[in-house]
Amino acid sequence: MFGIICVLLGVILVGFLIVKRYYAPWSLFLVGIILLAVMATISPEPLLHGAKSATKSAFFDVIQYFTNQSKSILVGLGLNIMIISGFADYLDKIGATRSMVEIAAKPLSYVKSPYLLLALAYALGQLINVFIPSAVGLGVLMMLMVYPLLISVGCSNVAAVACIITMSALDLGPASANSILTAKLASISPMEYFVDGQIPVAIVTVIAVAATHFFYQKFMDKRDLASGKLTAKDFELHSEFEVKDERKSAPKIYALFPVLPIVLLFIFSKFVYSGYRVELATAMMTCTLFSFLVDCLYTRNFRKSCENIKSFFSGMGRVFASTVSLIICAGVFADGLKATGGITTIINAAASMEGTGGMIMLLVMCGIMILASFVTGSGNAAFFAFSSLLPTAAKSVGWDILVMACPVQLVAGIARSMSPIAGVTISVAKIANVSPFAAVARTIPPMIVGTMVSIAASFVFL
Structure with a gap:
């Protein structure tokens, strides 16, 4: 019982700090350290065991959790996310992202039925989100390319804004930080998770x-x-x-650049040819080099191209401060929750409910993600904080990890689209001069449908 109380207090405290707009990574870290310190004080056994992880000091053991998480995250997951962000920032700098959206949105101009256009625009945006994993970045581009079209055919501004906010709801693709983390939990590649896990569920949900x-x-x-x-x-x-957008226009051929990593990862995988093992970071770096060479040949300005590539490394540093640090600190928070024993108690209680334990566990995890994403306005913060519990939860009820993790991961992004304080909501609503609360009043019903369908589809297809 003491463990469950500690878990509840820890979750409530983190939620309070994040809602009050305290720095999310540090909030997660501090609460995790407090929980670990409490358990180190009252537990007769050391928290860490093993020559490589334990420090033989209760005080340093608590801090060591941060070191262990940093070593684990930075070598694989963190590096992947930083390189993806660097590639995305570089494509923004040379105008490739905008060129892709311009070409993709062109066919929509031939649709004259207002709400058919709105539905098709949502589907197109969700597809483009695979190649542009930034919700705010995609939202701004869609406000530039699609919003005027929706208004011109007869949609209201609030309906158009609601549609654009939800275009990144499912958080799809191997370039998504949440998707990469889910693939790691399931011990598969991000491309395998995307093809085998996300696509079947996403098609029905979209x-x-x-x-x-x-x-x-x-x-x-x-x-x-x-x-x-x-x-x-x-x-x-x-x-x-x-629309204040710093992305410049670029040659139409540049529109292929955002698609190249997905194509490369798909070709060199179990789906086409597995003779070469191409990791996500390797694919992204290969495509960055290729894009740089094409840009050099097209502009015939080597110095300018070299200046542009600085955005790649700036993007890596930016996402470390915003996302990778969040993952590391969320890991420390999760370690703190686990150390209390409360999580084990809750999981064992669900596992003991024969026949219904798995469903209850899934609904509880989805409920946590929805609440956390809604109050924080971040699907990443919610998913990073609690995703480490998914493998244990799935194993305790005899479920495949994908059946448990896929709907939870999708629900985290869906719930973000219902939050009036989400970055994409605030950005898009401000451009259209619409209240964020009026916007989410229009996003909530479609997102509730998306939540129910994604959970049901996971049972059918996974």
């Missing part, structure tokens, strides 16, 4: 969410217009509409 957007946004626009909540001006592009 169709369900697109259909919900079609009917719900159409119904709400009609109702709000009749009630006076919306006026004719809400169906027009306001005069001060401006």
Whole structure:
């Protein structure tokens, strides 16, 4: 019972600190250290065992958890995420990202039915999210390319904003930090997780969410217009509409650059040819070098191309401060929760419920992710904090890890799209001059449908 109380207090304290906008990584680290310190004080046994991990001092053992997490994360997962971010920033710098979105969004201009266009735009955005894993970056680009189209055919500004906010909800693809972490938990490659785990579930979920957007946004626009909540001006592009986007235009051929890593990883995998073992970081670095060489040949300005490549390394440093540090500190927090014994008690209780234990465990984990993502506005913070519990939870009820982890990972991103304080919500709503709360009032019903469908589809396909 003491362990469960410690777990609850730890989760509540972390939630309070993050909601109050304290620095999330340090909040997770501090609460994890407090839990570990408490257990080191009352436990007769040392927290760490083994010559490589233990320090033989209770005080240093507590701090050693951070060292152990850093060594584990930075060598594999952290390096992958940093290189992906560097590649993404470099593509932004040379204009390749914008070129891809311009080409992909072009066919939408031929669709004249307002809510059919909105549903198709959502599906297209979710597809592009595979190649542009940044929710805010994708949202800004879609506000530039797609938002004016949606308004011009007759969608309201709030309906268009809701659609664009949810385009990154499923957090798909081997370039997603949450996807990479899930693949690591399942001991498979990110590409295998994407193809075998995410794609079957995502196809059904995207169709369900697109259909919900079609009917719900159409119904709400009609109702709000009749009630006076919306006026004719809400169906027009306001005069001060401006998207501040530093991405420059680039040759159309550059649109292939964001797609190259996915193609490379797919070709050199069990799905096509496994004779060569190409890791994620290797694929990203190969594509970075190729993009650099093409840029050099096209611009014929070697100095300028070398200046541009600095954004690659700047992007690596930026994501270390924002994401990799979060993963490390979340690992320390998870270690603290585990050390109390409360997690083991909860998992054993669920495992003892024959027939229903797995479902209850999955619903509990999804509930935690939804609450944490909603109150923090970050799917990463929520998933990183609690994902390490998934393998033990799945094993305790005899489930395959993918059946447990895939819906939980997807739900973390879905819940972020329902949060009024999420970065993508605030950014997109501000550009359109729409209240974030009005925007999420339109995202919540489609995301509830997405949550239910993704969980059900995981049982069917995984």
